[in-house]
Amino acid sequence: MKENRLPFQQIEWWVVALVFLSIILSNILSANPFYSNYQDDYMGKYFAKLFIPIILITTFYLVHMKLIPGYFEERVKWKYGSLLFLVAFFSFVLTGAFSVSNDITKDFFMPFYFNTIAIYIGYLIFVYIMGQILAPPRLENYKPYNIVRLSAIYLFVFLFLFQFQGLGSEPIAVLFAIIIPSLILIFFYNFFLIYKNKKAGNVSTANLYLLLLAVSILLIFSLIGISNVNFPPFFFLGLAISVLVVAVLIPISNLFIEKYDIFQSEIRQLTSTVDQSKANLDFLRSQINPHFLFNILNTLYGSALQEKAEKTAESIQKLGDMMRFMLHENHRESIPLQHEKEYLTNYVALQELRLNDHEYIDIHFSRSESPCNGQISPMLLIPFVENAFKHGVSLQKKSWIKINLRCLEGSVHLDVNNSIHRGTAEDPEKKSSGIGLLNVKQRLQLLYPGKHELIIRENDEEYFVHLSIKL
Structure with a gap:
């Protein structure tokens, strides 16, 4: 009325x-x-x-x-x-x-x-x-x-x-x-x-x-x-x-x-529920941002110790792109899917810079070269990739991470398959709380109820995630 x-x-x-x-x-x-x-x-x-x-x-x-x-x-x-x-x-x-x-x-x-x-x-x-x-x-x-x-x-x-x-x-x-x-x-x-x-x-x-x-x-x-x-x-x-x-x-x-x-x-x-959900969503986002920031800083710290200035400069450049994304787009309700893809690509590139010299680690990132169309809520894809690097990398044992990102008309699909190395403590990322994966599950329920599919399977050797979202 x-x-x-x-x-x-x-x-x-x-x-x-x-x-x-x-x-x-x-x-x-x-x-x-x-x-x-x-x-x-x-x-x-x-x-x-x-x-x-x-x-x-x-x-x-x-x-x-x-x-x-x-x-x-x-x-x-x-x-x-x-x-x-x-x-x-x-x-x-x-x-x-x-x-x-x-x-x-x-x-x-x-x-x-x-x-x-x-x-x-x-x-x-x-x-x-x-x-x-x-x-x-x-x-x-x-x-x-x-x-x-x-x-x-x-x-x-x-x-x-x-x-x-x-x-x-x-x-x-x-x-x-x-x-x-x-x-x-x-x-x-x-x-x-x-x-x-x-x-x-x-x-x-x-x-x-x-x-x-x-x-x-x-x-x-x-x-x-x-x-x-x-x-x-x-x-x-x-x-x-x-x-x-x-x-x-x-x-x-x-x-x-x-x-x-x-x-x-x-x-x-219903209004109270929506307001509560929005408050929860804002709180979850506030938790995610520091989590990613510290992970990236740890990556740069490892890269600076292991590599020369050239790689460090490249890492800083990618970090700048990611920080701009976090500052300008991370708090929006939705962003272009292409920007989320670019953020994910920069994150994987930083990890590859850090881990390229280790012969036991195999990283494979498959993605379409054409731009991804559509809008998506920010920071929904990266937690699963970050989780793979957190638990799937060992500097002494054979490790693998396989990422496949597909953008279709009206939907996006992410498959992540990685080895599991529990209990190792040499990587600074292992010390993080793991709050990002829990948050993204809650955000998917709030933002895409009935419009997403999340399948997670694991055994003693590997971990598999399949995520599909209807945009």
Whole structure:
């Protein structure tokens, strides 16, 4: 209600369609097949009162649901102007033919037809003005605009019914003028004075307001009866309506209010869950960043001890690229998949610089040379590769790490296979806490529920990871 404009085009269509359907049904039910002259004027007026509303609702549908939206989409004035003229012309001729031939109006220029057009145009002008005054950005949300426009729909429909009298709209006008406002008033009375007091534990106060409502209805009908010298019938009518309100309408409205409360509670719970998930995600990211930073610094430290300045310079360059990624993109909700791939490539290159001179270590990184398309949440791929270097490298025993990164249309796939060397402590990476792999599992559940596949298998000699993510 606050954040978005309500779907008024659909609301207007269903309200007007309901009104016309009610008029048509009212005319059908009011027919008297035993009328003596039903073969003559009676039957003509009967069918006229059916077909005129059908013509008008068809015209409204074509104009309101087809021509106006079509014009705003295509902006072709001559096309939609011509179609509007044809629709208005044929509806005028058909309505006039039924009206004049059956003595509903005396001349072809029917007042109710042009009054209906004037009310519709007035409604459109009113909506446009209210949109300029009440809709954002002039106001901070759509609530005032939505309330005013809903009220305007009710008001203009009532004006239409008032001027459409003589064609079967009288019962529907009474419904809109008296019954619907009364039901709305009873609903709000119940919500603010009865339901809320019961919910707060003030049962006696709620029952007092309920008794006051029943007595007020009875009193109103009694006064109407006295003013019309029909006191007993109106008294019993008021008594019947009071019983109906207390025994039927109030329980039904309570049912709707309770459903609404449950719905609101579920929304609050879901909002709280989303906020908690976002907080957890931010916390997980804050844990990941220092973890990667220390791993990379340890790699540079080992490389500086083992290699000459040339390799150290290359390592620093790659570190700079990775640090720029972490500073500028790591905290975003999503980044280009190509940037994640480049970060992963730099990480593996740093590890290769450190480990290239060790004959027992075999590192193989397979990836497509073409750019990867799509968006992905950052730092989802690197923890599995980092885990492979952490547990899959030994400087004294045969070790292997095989990485395969594939970017397809709408998905990314990572396979990591590495040897396992538990218990060795010569590599500084072994001292890290291993929090990255746990974090990435939690982030996958938060960010890609039902849209990722993570398979992890291991035995005494090797460790295998397969990760697929639908972007």
